[in-house]
Amino acid sequence: MELRQLRYFVTVVEEGGFGRAAERLGVVQSAVSQQVGRLERAWGVRLFERTTRRVLLTGAGERLLPEARAVLSAADRTARVAADITAGDDGILRLGGIHGPGDRIDRVLAELSSGAPGLRVSLHRMPVTRRLEAVREGELDAALVRALPDEPGAVRGLEALPLWSDPLYAALPGDHPLAAEPEPRLDLLARLPLRLAPQDRNPPFHALVAGVFRAAGVRPVDGPPFTDLRATLTAIGTDREPSWTLFYEVRGLPEGPRVAVRPLAGLAVTTALAVRPGPPGPALRHLLRVLRAVG
Structure with missing residues (x-):
């Protein structure tokens, strides 16, 4: 038939x-x-x-x-x-997502729903290394990733299309002299032991940190291990030996007793869309347009 x-x-x-x-x-x-x-x-x-x-x-x-x-x-x-x-007006777009900052992702999804009602976004949360691998293997169509270098092509086997930048923040003891600075300089903070998570937990962020220290012409002093942000902030505020950490905003700026959170002078973290090489299809073009407009 x-x-x-x-x-x-x-x-x-x-x-x-x-x-x-x-x-x-x-x-x-x-x-x-x-x-x-x-x-x-x-x-x-x-x-x-x-x-x-x-x-x-x-x-x-x-x-x-x-x-x-x-x-x-x-x-x-x-x-x-x-x-x-x-x-690009219909279908399912499989997107690896990130948290925050603010309501940016919610606004992206709302704009897409308004501009292309038939296009459904399937949002997947997973660690950054798994997120990138899922794009390489075709499990995801694209993934949002923070802390990538600014140049496209910085991620192995993928293209990184820059979207927006957000400040990098330092958390240090509230009674340290540098806490009085509205935007502490990295070369001065570098004299304090730095608490940083292991590289395999977030390779792009480690690469970013290494790059900013290299650009500033200083080397960080290794400090106690970074566990999670809340526990690390508590340790920074209570330990006798001063230390610090740096991070990007996820869901609002955290607070901790006897801890000061300050933006780092002239430093930002880039959020990019990781995609497979080649011209993006219509659905990805819709997504990119909305991401850049919202960002």
């Missing part, structure tokens, strides 16, 4: 004969008769009673007519959805 055969069958019914059906379809009458005959043989039923004066549906044809129309309607609907997907 072919869709063409179903379409010829339905057209013969709607036009009341093979000749008029052929005119509407833009083919010769013998082509319509041939395709309807093949359909009858495939199904093992007679669809029409043919006389010299008119063509009438058989009982089998009358029963099969609504089913044929339903199949054709579904095929047309599928073709329209495929066309919308090709245009």
Whole structure:
């Protein structure tokens, strides 16, 4: 059975004969008769009673007519959805997400929903290394990643398309002299032991930190281990030996007893969209436009 055969069958019914059906379809009458005959043989039923004066549906044809129309309607609907997907107005976009800062991601999703109502975003949360690997393997269409170097192509096997930048922050003891500075300088903070998470937990952030220290011409002093931000802030505020850490905002700036949080002078973290190399498809172009507008 072919869709063409179903379409010829339905057209013969709607036009009341093979000749008029052929005119509407833009083919010769013998082509319509041939395709309807093949359909009858495939199904093992007679669809029409043919006389010299008119063509009438058989009982089998009358029963099969609504089913044929339903199949054709579904095929047309599928073709329209495929066309919308090709245009980027429909489909499912699998996106690796990040937290915050602020309501930026919520606004991106709202803008996409307004501009392309048929396009659904499937948001996936996972560690950054897994997120990037999922894009490489085709499990995700794209992933938001923070702390990438500014230049595209900085992520192995992927393209990183910069979106926006946010300040980097330092957390240090509230009674330290540098806490009085509205934006402490990195070369002065570098004299204090730095609490930093292991590299394998967030390689892009480690690369960013190494880059900013290198650009400042200083080397960090290794400090006690960074566990999580809350525990690290507590340790910075209570330990006798001063230390510090640096981070980017996720869900608002954290607070801790006897801890000062200050933006680092002239330093920012870039958020990028990691995609596979090559021109982005229509859905990704929609996403990029909205990401950059919101950012």
